[in-house]
Amino acid sequence: MATERTEYLYDPEARHAFPDERLNQVLPELLDDPEVTAYLEAQNVNPVMRMGYNDHGTKHIEIVRNRALRLYELLKADNVVFNGAREQGLDEADEPVILALAATLHDIGHVVHREDHPYYSIPLAADLLDSFLDRFYGTAERIRVKSEVLHAILCHHTPETPLTREAGVIRVADALDMEHGRSRIPYEEGGRGINTLSSQAIRNVGLDPGEDRPVLVEIEMVNAAGVYQVDNLLKAKLRDSMIEDHVRIVAINRKSDDNLVERIEL
Known part of the structure; x- marks a missing residue:
């Protein structure tokens, strides 16, 4: 049975599109x-x-988590095969758990420093996962889930290439948090860097x-400043x-006062 927090998982209109029982057990406790x-x-x-x-x-974390699970849902609906959990001998139901x-x-390494934060995230996340996953998995399964989570965390913002589709989904979902609300704090405090202006x-x-x-994204x-978020x-x-x-990206400039960019497709 879905928990009362199912809205955190993915589109409520299609929340039973893939097995979610294990995710619905894990996610409320994580939150x-x-x-x-x-x-x-x-x-x-x-x-x-x-x-x-x-x-x-x-x-940011809420948006990335929701978009990662939405990507997963859309890919699974088209029978795209995920390899991370499967190659570890885990269940299909563990795939969205790894993503969540x-x-x-993925970003807790920021408590140490912004620069190289994925590498700092690894030991911090490892400690958290050791205690948290013990509630849901035996020793062998816990280590395998932990391994896949750490791989996805590392690959979200580093030169290391994702070796699993789970990791690839996290990498892309992180970049999909790009709307104007994300830059609210630095913008209101006077920040005018390219990340802030493009958001x-x-x-x-x-x-x-x-x-x-x-x-389809x-x-x-x-205005054309958004091109930085899309292209770079x-x-x-x-x-x-x-x-x-498996992903098509279409960016459209709805307010074309600058007449610089009308449409970008990737």
């Missing part, structure tokens, strides 16, 4: 875990308050079934993600 919650709040201090970057806290855990913990230029990101590919921009960040993360052949 309520006091140590995880403390990290999500603390990890925003270095990037936002001290360095002027975009949001990397609780809201990796999405939630301000993007009004909406939609993930829907595509006609020629399982996933539609990005609505209000999202395009780079989609490359070699193991899902690049």
Whole structure:
């Protein structure tokens, strides 16, 4: 039975599109875990308050987690095979669990520093996972789930190439948090770097079934500054993600006062 927090998982209209019983057991406890919650709040201090970057806290994590699970849902609906859990001898039901855990913990290394934060995230996430996963898995399964989560965390923002589709989904979902709300804090405090300005230029990101590919990402921009988010960040993360052949990206400049960009397709 779905929990009362099913809305955190994926589109409520299609929430039974894939096996979710295990995810529905794990995710509510993850969301309520006091140590995880403390990290999500603390990890925003270095990037936002001290360095002027975009949001990397609780809201960012919620968006990345939702979009990772939405990507997973759309890919699974088109029978795209995920290899991470399967190659570890885990169940299909563990695939979205790996995604939810990796999405939630991928940025905790920011408590150490913004630079090289994925590498700092690994030992911090490993400690959290040891205690958290013990509630749901035996020793062997816990280690295998932990391994896949750590791989996805490492590959979300590093030169290391994802070796699983689970890791690729996290990499792409991280880049899909690009709307104007993400830059709210640094923008209001005077930040005008390219990350902040380009986020301000993007009004909406939609993930829907595509006609020629399982996933259609539609990005609505209000000026050409949003191209930085699409071409420099999202395009780079989609490359070699193991899902690049299954995703079509369309970015449209709805407010064409500058007349510089009307439409971009990847």
